[in-house]
Amino acid sequence: MKIKLINPNTTQAMTDSILDAASRCKLPDTEVYAVSPKCGPDSIECFVDEYLAVPGVLKEIIDGDRKEGADAYVIACFGDPGLKAAREITHKPVIGIAEAAILTSGLLAPSFSILSVLDRSVRITEELVYSYGAERRCRSVRATGLSVLEFDRDPAAGMAALRREAEKAVREDGAECILLGCAGFVDFVAELREALGVPVLDGVVPAVKMAEALVGAGLTTSKVNTFKKPETKEIKGFTMFEEEDLKF
Amino acid sequence: MKIKLINPNTTQAMTDSILDAASRCKLPDTEVYAVSPKCGPDSIECFVDEYLAVPGVLKEIIDGDRKEGADAYVIACFGDPGLKAAREITHKPVIGIAEAAILTSGLLAPSFSILSVLDRSVRITEELVYSYGAERRCRSVRATGLSVLEFDRDPAAGMAALRREAEKAVREDGAECILLGCAGFVDFVAELREALGVPVLDGVVPAVKMAEALVGAGLTTSKVNTFKKPETKEIKGFTMFEEEDLKF
Amino acid sequence: MKIKLINPNTTQAMTDSILDAASRCKLPDTEVYAVSPKCGPDSIECFVDEYLAVPGVLKEIIDGDRKEGADAYVIACFGDPGLKAAREITHKPVIGIAEAAILTSGLLAPSFSILSVLDRSVRITEELVYSYGAERRCRSVRATGLSVLEFDRDPAAGMAALRREAEKAVREDGAECILLGCAGFVDFVAELREALGVPVLDGVVPAVKMAEALVGAGLTTSKVNTFKKPETKEIKGFTMFEEEDLKF
Amino acid sequence: MKIKLINPNTTQAMTDSILDAASRCKLPDTEVYAVSPKCGPDSIECFVDEYLAVPGVLKEIIDGDRKEGADAYVIACFGDPGLKAAREITHKPVIGIAEAAILTSGLLAPSFSILSVLDRSVRITEELVYSYGAERRCRSVRATGLSVLEFDRDPAAGMAALRREAEKAVREDGAECILLGCAGFVDFVAELREALGVPVLDGVVPAVKMAEALVGAGLTTSKVNTFKKPETKEIKGFTMFEEEDLKF
Amino acid sequence: MKIKLINPNTTQAMTDSILDAASRCKLPDTEVYAVSPKCGPDSIECFVDEYLAVPGVLKEIIDGDRKEGADAYVIACFGDPGLKAAREITHKPVIGIAEAAILTSGLLAPSFSILSVLDRSVRITEELVYSYGAERRCRSVRATGLSVLEFDRDPAAGMAALRREAEKAVREDGAECILLGCAGFVDFVAELREALGVPVLDGVVPAVKMAEALVGAGLTTSKVNTFKKPETKEIKGFTMFEEEDLKF
């Protein structure tokens, strides 16, 4: 089975670290590979970033289906950008890492908190929690106040900020599981898990395991109505797509 | 005051009809103008269409702010594509026609139903209703089963389908107000209103009037956190933007 | 267009300040006038006050419709007392200031907090928020602990209390917009807006602008079921109504 | 113990039938008496009716407390008009019949439907269900389409209409308990119960039994905040109150 | 009328104190008696305890119906263990003390908080509140951190812990009524009520009064569907049941 990991931003270092995490957790027979879109922002921190990441994500799904023989897709950004559109394009399973982390936490604990990057992500993340029906299990969404770039520049400071907010989530908010709300946090999982004594989930590992589970069970996306293939129509102005790409 | 109406699809006939509706309801001193983005799909009927419409919408907001002196924006597609991203880009009011119609209906009636185009839009529209907190007022979302194109080709058949579903919404579902879930339906309002005896709202008129209201009251989008300007970053591959466009 | 502002309490000073705010924000062609009912309490701070204010409000609606040619009504008390009954009596738009403020905030910010007068209003206000479907956007309802009368006697202390609670709402509760939960607070808007850096909404201005919008769009209340005219029946003991008043 | 039953409308026949039902279910030591307010409408079928009934209800509470030594109150109209205001005025238990029926049904069955009078009551009743947190247990609110007066004139037709809708509620909507949404329906309980094979609750009997329960347990309304006594203030124009009535 | 109180744990001292509270609040003509099951845990503090208590509770219901002529049952543990199963077995009213306390609080106050034993009960109790539709009235669930046994060993320390958390619930969380989330807390009611100035409800007294109310009104559990008698089937391995016990 071949799982394509799509890092929706264009930062190769993050793509590498996502692939690394996937490689460590995958089944022996699973093949994983990771890409960044050729177009889009170098990090995703607001609605504009999300929307400008999606066309590149969709291009990667199209190529995965038509050229690469992928069996499932993981969208590896905690906002799950373009997830529903991706499910229209392909019948193969597409998993968002936020969705995977939120669902998985329900199998392990009665409640969770999410650690996010900037303050501006708190509201977006709360709406995501709502859209997955997890609002009654969510104790809090906490921001570290550091940007993706700052995490990159000073991982020790990032780790300290994550740990500080995670401890508040567990002690003050009553969270019994911690979700890391950024694909870039995947390297902090082990240390936080040890420090906190509760399950700590990045989204990449749960998403890879869920993708393997769906493919293994022979399950595919429902094509009866909402996620049917898009009607073919004239779409202008996107140079990142080839001529046939948007004919479904 | 200058209101820019953005038809997120590239079909000029629909842009014209949106401008026409706006022109008839606007205040004498209001200037309205309507555009279609240069890029994007010629109609919006699924998630893929929405996502591919948004970059063009954002470009029109940027131009409206920097080149045209617009005072407010209306996004004239019933899915409100890109609305929250638009609010990040500009501090000037941005109104989606679904949001405007749903809010306005609450001032006129205790409940409403929405008439939509294809079956596949029903679920998307229900989620939209939810995101505006109107789920307890929404009696039903009903699809006509006709595509945007079919409405165009045979308006009489479209009118008949709308009227049939609207009557079911009022009689069977208990709706006391009808919302037309497509900007292209603006020309059917008067006839439906007469036939049904309940308020019938397209979104364009409510959105123009709300834009006038906000500008008239001197109100602008909150910039304190979620809708702050996007962080400037490298964004690759969108030829529809000029070099300075995405520097905020 | 003629908009009648009804201050549901009998304190003329508050009626004057409501009219003043309306006069400043109205369109040039709009005529606004403000009244206090002849019967009812001199301030509204609990359920008993609300119920004893409503008959006087209804009398003003009846007179507005039958004697004064009003085109729309604003009920200018943050509890929206009698709003649904008023919509039964007239087909012309009736806007409550709480409803107007809550709806308007959704066009400007992802979340809000409400500043109220006494502690006892917190629960009432929370239920109001719920009834308008805004509970997921509401971060908090905070009381200043001062009565309407105390605000009157010492506006500087009132301003200080409002500012203190507003700052907590923004910083601790994450509100991105502030709603002033008393028609008497209309004079504090400008100063708070400057101090806080977020939109601050009294209800009077949003209500006047929404009334203008509805009248301008030719929209009237749905009369198909819930808000039909009351059945005419014998109603005894209300000397504030003239003989024909309650025949609909 | 002395329970005062307040029929919020001025129709003596309904007051008699309420008293009759209460007399049959009360404990031997309980004294029940029933009144109609001196002011207000002769039936309650819309928001205007409710609001014009409340001052008379409050007057009866005041007299009950100060002149009659009542130990508890039942507001015997299925809209529970003025319930929260009544709880401000007195610390003695006040029970609304809708509240009593809805709560009691939860002890007997997992779900219920409500049978109402006119179509226009459906929405009001749904909001009532919501305000008591029973929306997940409520299968439907069904109207008979007959007015209170028509029930009075032709009880056999009324019974037939109630039975028809009740059977639909049980068979089509899955209700496992039926609530009668009008105090005037109290005489139909026994026959419907036999016909349907499910519990059928009017509100009067549950309310009387709950009032007995609260008084028997020595429980009184919380006066710490929301239901504190109203602030004494000038209230003009209600000739139904005596001078001291509104001083709390 | 004969009410059987079932203490689902096997600690006789708690059974005695439950009987004592019931004896003090019951009507003169009511006969109350209390039992502990012969099997099950000696206190109930987690899901395992609840499940192992239920067979014994069901045995007591069966005996109450077939051998003792009970007219109603109270399950006297704040988790209401086995309540719905008990309603299948008998048509006579079965009341859980959590359900009784939560419903009763709605007749007395707009909001409540629950005081619980161990931290691990908080989440279970929150789900209980949800299942009774009271989540909008519930301000908080607070744990004392002491086990049932510790309350037994040092009641003064228990009282101090309850008082401390109750005061926080009232002052910080805005609760206007306090519910005691353990049948063992019944002896603390009077002192807490005096100290706090708000209604304090154990569940035993409300449950006894509701049982009296239902029996007095001739009401029984709906047997039309969900709570029908169990299908008779082979059930192996429960030595606490006699041969005929599980034939319904």
Add this chain to the structure above:
Amino acid sequence: MKIKLINPNTTQAMTDSILDAASRCKLPDTEVYAVSPKCGPDSIECFVDEYLAVPGVLKEIIDGDRKEGADAYVIACFGDPGLKAAREITHKPVIGIAEAAILTSGLLAPSFSILSVLDRSVRITEELVYSYGAERRCRSVRATGLSVLEFDRDPAAGMAALRREAEKAVREDGAECILLGCAGFVDFVAELREALGVPVLDGVVPAVKMAEALVGAGLTTSKVNTFKKPETKEIKGFTMFEEEDLKF
């Protein structure tokens, strides 16, 4: 990895068919085995059945942990009986088949319906859907009206009933995915999937795949609070447990 499948009822034929389904979908390296408890009912169709099944389920978890070296558990009854208690007893993953099916459906389709056995299961199943936060995705719960035994005796009639209700769920209720609400339905999956053209999920396969996913990712149940080990206490009267079994 070793997954223990627990069929909570004592019917060996159903245990065999569960094992069969698990064997077909498992990974090559996974070992699966299936058991029925030694005590409990031979089918589970109501609350009493569920409660009497749980002690046997817990015994199997205890034995799995202490004697058999199981790595994860699947509780293979669509009511997920005893799931939370099982999570207290062991830190190894425990998956209920309802939970697994409901979560998995969210990765494949925007909505689902559940097909159940008897009418009396509809309400129980709706509450289960609610407890997993899936109420906004659930279109309907439909009962076939046939008992577990009747499905056994006449599988062709069972298949016809399932297909009839499934088609209504898809066509009338708008379900885009079908969940089979009984572990005994596992043999009907393939035929229904072909007939309906939408994903059809029994719970056994999703649960096995999720168990493999969690074990593969090294994830275990959160032990910080709600799911901590039970306090050891005296538990009387369960002959199915050995002396040390309930010491945690």
